[in-house]
Amino acid sequence: MTIPITGHTKLIGLLGDPVSHSISPMMHNExxxxxxxxxxxxxxxxxxxxxSHVVTGLRDAGIRGFNVTMPCKxxxxxxxxxxxxxxxxxxxxxxVVCDDGxxxxxxxxxxxxxxxxxxxxxxxxxxxxxxxxxGGASTAIAVQAALDHAAALDIFVRPSSRFFPRARxxxxxxxxxxxxxxxxxxxxxxKALADSLGQADLLVNGTSVxxxxxxxxxxxxxxxxxxxxxxxxxxxxxxRETLFLKNARQAxxxxxxxxxxxxxxxAEAFRLWTGKDMPTxxxxxxxxx
Numbered sequence: 424m425t426i427p428i429t430g431h432t433k434l435i436g437l438l439g440d441p442v443s444h445s446i447s448p449m450m451h452n453e454x455x456x457x458x459x460x461x462x463x464x465x466x467x468x469x470x471x472x473x474x475s476h477v478v479t480g481l482r483d484a485g486i487r488g489f490n491v492t493m494p495c496k497x498x499x500x501x502x503x504x505x506x507x508x509x510x511x512x513x514x515x516x517x518x519v520v521c522d523d524g525x526x527x528x529x530x531x532x533x534x535x536x537x538x539x540x541x542x543x544x545x546x547x548x549x550x551x552x553x554x555x556x557x558g559g560a561s562t563a564i565a566v567q568a569a570l571d572h573a574a575a576l577d578i579f580v581r582p583s584s585r586f587f588p589r590a591r592x593x594x595x596x597x598x599x600x601x602x603x604x605x606x607x608x609x610x611x612x613x614k615a616l617a618d619s620l621g622q623a624d625l626l627v628n629g630t631s632v633x634x635x636x637x638x639x640x641x642x643x644x645x646x647x648x649x650x651x652x653x654x655x656x657x658x659x660x661x662x663r664e665t666l667f668l669k670n671a672r673q674a675x676x677x678x679x680x681x682x683x684x685x686x687x688x689x690a691e692a693f694r695l696w697t698g699k700d701m702p703t704x705x706x707x708x709x710x711x712x
Contacts, residue, residue, distance in 0.1 A: 426452055426455070426456065426463055427461075428463060429461060431461055432461050432462065432463055433461060433462045433463075433486075433487040434462075434463060434465065434481075434484075434485075434486045434487060435451065435462055435463070435464045435465075435486070435487050435488050435489060435490075435696055436464065436465045436466065436467050436481070436486065436489040436490070437464070437465075437466045437467065437489060437490045437491075437492060438467050438469040438474065438477060438478075438489055438490070438491050438492070438495055438499075439468075439469060439490075439491060439492030439493055439494070439495050440468050440469060440470050440493075440494065440495075441468070442466040442467065442468055442492065443466065443468075445466060445492070446685065446710060447464065447466075447490060447689060448464050448465065448466055449710055450686065450689055450701075450706045450710055451464035451689065451693060451701075452464050453705075453706055453709065453710075454693055454701045454702055454706060455697075457702045457705055457706075458697075458699055458702065460697055460699065462487065462696070462697065469495060470494070470495075471494055471495055471498055474495045474498055474499065474502070475498075475502060478499070478502055478526070481521075482521055482524055482526060483524075485521075486521050487520075487521060487696055488518070488519050488520045488521050488692075488695070488696045489518075489519050489521075490517055490518055490519075490689075490692060491516055491517050491518070491519065492517065493559075496515035496516055496517055496530075496559060497514060497515050499515075499516040499519065499528060500513075500514055500515055500516045500528055502526065503516060503519065503526045503527060503528035504525050504526050504527065505525070505526070505527045505528070506527070506528045506529075507527070507528065507529045507530065508570065509529065509530045509533060509534075509563070509566050509567055509570060510528045510529050510530040512566045512570075512593065512596055512597070512600075513530045513533075513559075513562050513563050513566050513593075514562075514589070515530055515559060515562070515563075516528035516529065516530055517529070517530050517531060517532055517688070517692075518530070518531050518691070518692040518695060520695050520696060529691075529692070529695060530563050530566075531688040531689075531691035531692050531695075532559070532560055532563035532564070532567075532684070532688050533563040533564050533565075533566055533567025533568065533570075534567055534687065534688060534691045535683075535684045535685065535686070535687035535688025535689070535690070535691060536560075536563070536564045536567070536627075536656075536658070536681075536684045536687075536688075537564075537567055537568065537571060538683075538687035538690070538691075539656075539679060539681075539683035539684045539686075539687055540625065540654070540656065540679075542679070542683060543654055543677055543679055544654075545624070545625055545654050546571075547567075547568045547571040547572065547573040548571060548572045548573070549572065549573070549574050550573050550574060550624040550625060551573070551574055551575040551576075551577075551622050551623050551624050551625075552568055552573055552575070552576050552577070552623060552624065552625045552626075552627065553577045553579070553616075553619045553620055553623040553625070553626045553627070554576060554577065554578045554579070554627045554629055555578075555579050555610070555626075555627065555628050555629055555630055555632075555642045555643070556578075556579070556580065556586070556628070556629040556630035556632075556642070557578055557580045557584070557586040557587070557589060557590040557593070557607075557629070558586055558629065558630065558631075560629050560658045560681075560684075561578070561627070561629025561630070561658075562586075562589065562593060564627060564629055564658075565578060565593060565597070565605070566593065566597065568603070569597045569601040569603035569605060570601060572601075572602060572603065573603045574603065574604065575603065575604045575605075575606075575622075576597070576603055576604070576605045576606070577606050577608055577615075577619040577623070578590060578594070578605065578606070578607050578608065579608050579609070579610045579612075579615075579616060579619075580607055580608075580609070580610055581609070581610045581611070582609060584610075587607075590607045591607060593605070594606070594607045613645065616645075616648065617645075617648055620648045620649070620650075620653065621648075623653060624653070624654065625653070625654045625655075625656065626643075626649075626653055626654070626655045626656070626671075627655075627656045627657075627658070628642045628643070628656070628657045628658065628659070628665070628667050629658050630642055630658075631659065632667075633657065633659055633665035633666055633667050634659045634661060634665070635661045635662055638662055638665065638666065639666060640666065641665070641666040641667040641670060642667055643667060643670070646670045646671075646673075646674055649670070649671055649674035649675075649676055650674075650675075650676070651674065651675030651676060653671075653676050654676065654677050654678070655667075655668065655671035655676045655677070655678040655679075656678065656679050656680075656681075657678075657679075657680050657681060658680075658681040658684060659680060659681055660680045660681040660682040660684075660685065663680055663682070664680065665680070668680060682711055683707075683711065685711075686703060686706065686707055686711055687703070689701070690703050
């Protein structure tokens with residue numbers, strides 16, 4: 424793929440460590456090419472120790488915006504001048520827009536997940552969701568689902584997890600600021616899980632359980648709790664079909680992985696930077712099928 428660089432080319436990038444594996448440069452640069460936009464997307468290996476200096480330099484150099492990945496998402500939220508409602512509630516930023524030196528932080532992960540769910544016919548408005556875990560992806564999904572008017576959200580977290588304090592903070596904030604009823608429940612409480620899944624429209628594994636190379640693990644050990652009318656999702660996409668998803672499909676559930684979440688969170692960032700819709704179908708066919 425040839426990308427013409429001119430004196431007017433706007434720079435967009437990805438900050439984090441590691442970044443060499445990222446599919447973001449391919450999909451964004453392909454989007455720019457397809458739409459004839461004079462932008463280029465590059466990766467920069469940035470640590471928490473260097474993030475502040477790098478952001479200052481990029482802002483002063485007139486960058487249009489950038490993505491942020493681990494381990495810099497939480498720190499980036501503190502460096503922005505403004506935060507979107509989702510980014511403020513999550514406490515993490517994965518997309519930054521720079522307008523004349525003013526940095527606005529967004530978190531598009533939840534939007535990406537819910538757009539992927541919409542491909543399966545699921546809209547959060549009025550629905551009940553059971554979510555396993557409260558790491559970065561889970562928190563983004565929880566916040567966006569509440570902002571999109573989900574009726575109820577049950578989040579299962581281990582009390583010993585380092586994310587448990589975050590879970591309690593998000594629970595309090597979402598119950599206070601949205602019309603979604605949010606509950607933090609203990610991972611391992613099988614009765615609470617059975618009750619939750621008995622009413623849920625969507626079950627999400629938001630943890631890394633089942634990710635390669637540990638593909639023989641699953642977050643849900645009792646498959647009798649699954650019903651054919653339950654939509655099941657996993658944020659993992661390596662492997663494409665986790666044991667969790669395999670068991671769900673065997674139980675008659677519709678199920679999807681986290682691959683399209685990656686595509687659609689990028690599409691939302693693309694829109695924020697350029698004001699244009701990413702040609703997602705062309706990019707999906709080229710890089711995600």
